[in-house]
Amino acid sequence: MINDFIYNIPVKVYFGKGHLHHLGEELKKYGTRVLMTYGGGSIKRMGLYDKVVREIKAAGLELWELDGIEPNPRIGSVRKGAQMCKEHNIDVLLAVGGGSTIDATKWIAAGACVDFDPWDFLDLSKQAPVKKALPIVDILTLSATGSEMDTAAVISNPETRDKIGRLDPMILPKVSFLNPENTYTVSPYQTACGSSDIMSHILEVYFNTGDDLYMLDTFMEGMMKTVIKYAPVAMKEPDNYEARANLMWTSSWAINGFVTAGKKHAWSCHPMEHELSAYYDITHGHGLAILTPRWMKYCLDETNVYKYVQFGVNVFGIDPKLPPMEIADKAIDMLADFFFKTLGLKSTLPEVGIDETYFDIMAAKSVNYGTLPGFKPLRKEDVLEIYKMCLK
Amino acid sequence: MINDFIYNIPVKVYFGKGHLHHLGEELKKYGTRVLMTYGGGSIKRMGLYDKVVREIKAAGLELWELDGIEPNPRIGSVRKGAQMCKEHNIDVLLAVGGGSTIDATKWIAAGACVDFDPWDFLDLSKQAPVKKALPIVDILTLSATGSEMDTAAVISNPETRDKIGRLDPMILPKVSFLNPENTYTVSPYQTACGSSDIMSHILEVYFNTGDDLYMLDTFMEGMMKTVIKYAPVAMKEPDNYEARANLMWTSSWAINGFVTAGKKHAWSCHPMEHELSAYYDITHGHGLAILTPRWMKYCLDETNVYKYVQFGVNVFGIDPKLPPMEIADKAIDMLADFFFKTLGLKSTLPEVGIDETYFDIMAAKSVNYGTLPGFKPLRKEDVLEIYKMCLK
Numbered sequence: 001m002i003n004d005f006i007y008n009i010p011v012k013v014y015f016g017k018g019h020l021h022h023l024g025e026e027l028k029k030y031g032t033r034v035l036m037t038y039g040g041g042s043i044k045r046m047g048l049y050d051k052v053v054r055e056i057k058a059a060g061l062e063l064w065e066l067d068g069i070e071p072n073p074r075i076g077s078v079r080k081g082a083q084m085c086k087e088h089n090i091d092v093l094l095a096v097g098g099g100s101t102i103d104a105t106k107w108i109a110a111g112a113c114v115d116f117d118p119w120d121f122l123d124l125s126k127q128a129p130v131k132k133a134l135p136i137v138d139i140l141t142l143s144a145t146g147s148e149m150d151t152a153a154v155i156s157n158p159e160t161r162d163k164i165g166r167l168d169p170m171i172l173p174k175v176s177f178l179n180p181e182n183t184y185t186v187s188p189y190q191t192a193c194g195s196s197d198i199m200s201h202i203l204e205v206y207f208n209t210g211d212d213l214y215m216l217d218t219f220m221e222g223m224m225k226t227v228i229k230y231a232p233v234a235m236k237e238p239d240n241y242e243a244r245a246n247l248m249w250t251s252s253w254a255i256n257g258f259v260t261a262g263k264k265h266a267w268s269c270h271p272m273e274h275e276l277s278a279y280y281d282i283t284h285g286h287g288l289a290i291l292t293p294r295w296m297k298y299c300l301d302e303t304n305v306y307k308y309v310q311f312g313v314n315v316f317g318i319d320p321k322l323p324p325m326e327i328a329d330k331a332i333d334m335l336a337d338f339f340f341k342t343l344g345l346k347s348t349l350p351e352v353g354i355d356e357t358y359f360d361i362m363a364a365k366s367v368n369y370g371t372l373p374g375f376k377p378l379r380k381e382d383v384l385e386i387y388k389m390c391l392k
Numbered sequence: 393m394i395n396d397f398i399y400n401i402p403v404k405v406y407f408g409k410g411h412l413h414h415l416g417e418e419l420k421k422y423g424t425r426v427l428m429t430y431g432g433g434s435i436k437r438m439g440l441y442d443k444v445v446r447e448i449k450a451a452g453l454e455l456w457e458l459d460g461i462e463p464n465p466r467i468g469s470v471r472k473g474a475q476m477c478k479e480h481n482i483d484v485l486l487a488v489g490g491g492s493t494i495d496a497t498k499w500i501a502a503g504a505c506v507d508f509d510p511w512d513f514l515d516l517s518k519q520a521p522v523k524k525a526l527p528i529v530d531i532l533t534l535s536a537t538g539s540e541m542d543t544a545a546v547i548s549n550p551e552t553r554d555k556i557g558r559l560d561p562m563i564l565p566k567v568s569f570l571n572p573e574n575t576y577t578v579s580p581y582q583t584a585c586g587s588s589d590i591m592s593h594i595l596e597v598y599f600n601t602g603d604d605l606y607m608l609d610t611f612m613e614g615m616m617k618t619v620i621k622y623a624p625v626a627m628k629e630p631d632n633y634e635a636r637a638n639l640m641w642t643s644s645w646a647i648n649g650f651v652t653a654g655k656k657h658a659w660s661c662h663p664m665e666h667e668l669s670a671y672y673d674i675t676h677g678h679g680l681a682i683l684t685p686r687w688m689k690y691c692l693d694e695t696n697v698y699k700y701v702q703f704g705v706n707v708f709g710i711d712p713k714l715p716p717m718e719i720a721d722k723a724i725d726m727l728a729d730f731f732f733k734t735l736g737l738k739s740t741l742p743e744v745g746i747d748e749t750y751f752d753i754m755a756a757k758s759v760n761y762g763t764l765p766g767f768k769p770l771r772k773e774d775v776l777e778i779y780k781m782c783l784k
Contacts, residue, residue, distance in 0.1 A: 006406055219611050
């Protein structure tokens with residue numbers, strides 16, 4: 001059964017090199033008082049900050065700034081940004097950065113419109129309704145999370161060791177500027193982690209036992225082939241426009257809701273990884289690369305092997321005449337090789353500084369103290385087993 | 393060079409069986425006075441008309457109707473609809489039908505807002521600017537033109553023997569209801585013609601010699617594989633939901649502007665076909681099926697053979713180790729077999745009642761008395777040659 005769905009992605013995207021002169025006109029549609037948010041200063045080093053400020057000034061807009069948004073963005077930054085919006089009567093937010101900056105900006109946008117602590121939007125015991133949010137424009141500098149075109153945003157709370165994501169149409173950006181040149185300075189390591197994040201977004205949806213729209217499966221296979229083809233190119237030649245452009249547009253479409261349409265299962269690796277980066281602050285995409293092949297191996301059985309076969313044949317070109325289980329094993333190995341050999345990511349948790357200390361609590365939290373209703377439903381014991389598989 | 397582009401498709405799509413109860417709430421967003429447009433009555437035979445009227449009444453809306461919109465919709469229907477909108481102060485248009493009904497409705501929506509003859513929007517010597525249009529909601533009953541999600545609409549003028557298409561963001565539908573069940577009554581022949589239309593929309597973009605986004609090429613290959621897989625299923629089993637759903641969502645995405653992003657070439661087969669259906673009123677998709685393999689054969693040379701190879705290998709699974717020209721020829725033959733054997737369409741112009749009588753004037757008009765700047769630039773003589781190739 002193909003499930004009903006509603007498709008509704010009204011984000012306007014300026015894709016390419018020559019669009020920044022539209023920034024002023026787009027911001028002006030929403031007002032004159034702009035809060036620009038960004039991270040640790042890489043946008044200054046690459047010269048983007050100056051270009052953006054020039055456009056804003058040329059458009060006659062008033063500018064405030066919030067910098068220092070963390071790689072796994074924290075509720076503290078959200079609180080600070082929401083406060084600034086209220087103090088300065090901000091009309092529109094401009095996020096300049098990667099997924100972390102955009103994610104934080106999304107909850108700043110919602111937090112600016114309420115009197116309570118923005119953490120109440122995330123807190124699982126509260127999940128305050130999002131009735132309103134300031135409009136968001138963004139300029140993307142990292143191809144990974146897809147935040148530029150989706151309704152999701154993940155925030156960490158170091159006090160409670162929570163890392164919680166939530167989706168709401170109110171926080172969808174209005175306009176996104178996607179210039180692949182703005183990712184030229186992304187390091188090979190971050191390019192690898194971003195690419196692994198994109199792959200995971202696709203795999204979480206692709207591995208689904210419901211009757212799916214075949215058409216969407218072909219799109220997902222195409223996106224995975226795109227990442228496999230261009231991630232190593234972008235790592236070796238950071239200013240290869242073709243590679244950066246393909247990764248950038250794929251990162252948006254992997255997770256904007258298009259390929260998810262009609263699929264019924266929840267995600268698996270993301271909840272498991274969120275605990276790792278909540279407890280250890282590792283790079284999200286790296287955690288996903290370590291977990292994903294183990295998760296695939298753990299879930300494989302006779303009832304779902306057909307999906308692994310489809311993946312192996314259509315994405316990695318494995319001979320369809322081999323026995324199904326052989327194709328499945330080979331496909332998992334080839335994916336692991338892509339992550340750990342081609343992209344050069346560490347393949348075990350100890351190599352990124354994670355041991356068994358918090359496995360128990362992380363496993364319990366990843367399944368919300370119950371069952372994760374994914375491709376294969378996972379209980380705490382299952383996650384524990386998958387974490388252990390990542391030790392060596 | 394990958395060209396810059398702007399992506400902006402704010403159509404809300406309700407996809408699936410169970411969404412019609414949202415119709416009233418969506419229409420109400422735009423007003424209370426609704427003009428419903430449709431074709432020859434098939435929506436009454438299939439029971440859709442009654443369901444729609446029931447929703448409209450239940451929502452307390454006022455309803456007017458314009459029926460009889462032709463398969464190649466004519467300017468007369470547009471004039472009539474625009475007049476009705478003015479007379480009855482219509483707030484919102486509801487098109488129920490295939491691409492023809494939606495196309496006519498698009499120019500009715502624009503025509504309702506001006507004092508001049510709506511043909512002035514199309515007339516190549518005038519192309520009056522579209523400053524305003526009534527909002528459009530549609531319920532699709534045929535997977536083919538993609539009009540439900542794009543900015544284009546084609547109108548015929550029998551007096552001048554013109555068939556002219558034009559794109560404008562003002563005439564993009566606000567909301568589209570895509571229920572694959574509403575295509576169960578489409579005949580095998582119309583299913584074949586619709587599928588050929590979808591294939592053509594993709595091929596017109598795919599055959600492009602610019603440096604393209606590889607990612608988008610993989611999507612196009614996936615969509616072509618989807619049509620090739622499901623068109624024959626839908627012809628044999630008209631109420632196969634999976635087949636109808638895949639064809640329907642593919643028809644929208646083939647032409648909504650997504651895969652076109654960054655491509656530079658104009659289309660070729662559509663202008664050539666528009667002359668055929670303007671002069672002979674044949675089904676658009678059938679004309680495209682006859683023209684497309686000939687056009688591909690005519691354009692093939694050493695400089696562009698690589699694109700045919702990509703097509704043949706990735707869409708039809710032809711062995712990549714064969715010589716490129718052999719792959720290209722084979723790919724064209726396999727496409728022709730799909731149109732003429734699998735879909736059972738007539739393979740020559742005489743078989744659909746077209747002879748050489750108007751070749752000269754049709755060829756001249758198809759290139760606008762100049763050059764068509766497509767995959768391979770075509771002058772009148774080239775089109776004449778392609779038309780002649782379609783004689784046997």
